[in-house]
Amino acid sequence: MTDEVRDDLKYTESHEWLKEEGEIAKVGITDHAQSELTDIVFVELPEVGKEIKKGEELCVVESVKSVSELYAPVSGKIVNVNKKLEDAPETINESPYDEGWLVEIEVQDKSEIDNLLDAESYKKLI
């Protein structure tokens, strides 16, 4: 049983992933994180328009096992959130890298992305 780690994504030590799409970065939690959390039953998403700093609390995810905070991998403005998760939080378990994304952030400083972990380093971490 191995957790999927995608080569085209960047990662944090706290198990968030980030996908660069121009000025926008899409953020979610990794396959490993969803598997550790077990069945996710609730997600508290931030408000669109909120400015957030790298390392600050981004949202809260509740599973049958625990309540966990997720942290912003980069600083910037929240421009979009995955509304689908409010009704179907289990999407994160089913599709952590695609349908189960959490937020889109307008990145302030691109060098912050370069400082994140690449797939190889993240694989070593888990």
Place this chain on the structure above:
Amino acid sequence: MYRSAIYDEPLLNELLGSTKEKIKPLDLLPRSLQRKEIIDIPNLDETQLVRHFHRLSQMNYGIDSGIYPLGSCTMKYNPKICEHIAGWDSFTGIHPYQDISTTQGNLEIMFELERLLCEITGMDYYSLQPAAGAQGEFLGMLLSRAYHEFNNDSERNEVILPDTAHGTNPASATMAGYKLIELPSTKNGTVDLDMLEKTLSDKTACFMLTNPNTLGIFESEIIEISKMVHKAGALLYYDGANINAIMGKTRPGDMGFDIVHLNLHKTFATPHGGGGPGSGPIGVKIKLEKFLPIPRIARKDGKYLFDYDVLQSIGKIKGFYGNFSVLLKAYIYILLMGRDGLKEASEIAVLNSNYMKKKILKSGKYEMPCKELRKHEFVLSCEKLRQEKEIRAMDIAKRLLDHGLHPPTIYFPLIVKEALMIEPTETESKEDLDKYINALIKIADEDPGIVKNAPSNTPVKRVDEVGATKNPILTWKMI
């Protein structure tokens, strides 16, 4: 193989043969105070009633049925004599509004209990008011605020907690208005002194710690930790949930803690786990005494009284004076055990835990993340079983039910993968410990299909936890 009693037991008012009788209000009451609506109360005879509750109790499992090793919960056997004495009319027949000249004995018990707890924990003063551990913690945080405000130091708004802290710690600190700073543990599972040094500042109000910590490891650097915290002008708080490991051996007060809460219902002989009542007294060093809640129990000219005249007190935090029956049972337990008995209880609790740990690890089926000597509890990881057979901690917990055993705490502390947190306590025999060890080893070798679908011979089978969270059905019935 163990088999639980399984009855298809209806609710009381659905019992066959029950007829409803309208209850007439007492004529003694004035008409204006009499209930207008009719209440339905099932009309059953004693036999039906006793059998109903007896059948329900046979489907239940408690500390009187067998081992109950929930980590950090100290589910130990409680001597029946404590319950017996607490049931005497002379204790159950009193009311808190009675004139205190008629309840001197009760006040004396509370007064003496405060002093006994001071002796056990090395603190100077106690308040017996908090109704449980979490309320004790909350009171502790309010005392911390009062202390810093009194010293014109109210800029201190941060509370530091290790990442192994009990879940109530961050909740209590947040409720008291503090900002939380989580401190990652070292790879040995203890407080990281360098990180602590960096985290402490003139913003730190308090550092909350339990010792031994939730991994069952004694923080041997505690004197250094205490020095660092006090040098920064902050207070050191002791979560007493794990006092069962050190009673009579060492004292939080001697380690430098300023505020201590105890869970009397855990360590001092009150059956718990069903929602109360509990008791979470708070002990403090002399510098915090003046902030303790009112009323304080005092003795003057040979008489006991409630002292409300404490200028700096944070006020009252609970109706009346605390959960007296729990205080009483703790008082009886301490007197029964004596100094040597309490010490021996801790020693056997630690011995039992280490015995289980060693035998389980020897089997090679489970792993343990940090190799330090364990105190009263230990945390295993079943990550290996998950990798090999996709059996998770939850599955093992459920399968233990089929073996007629209560599961341990699972998935806590969060820093251990697939955690099983086992606290056997001092009241279990070697035979019972062996039975538990053998069940855990056996489950690791069982057909994964059976383990993942467990329990199969209990009245309630595997519950749908996701469904229960998303679409709860609230009912008294067994479904």
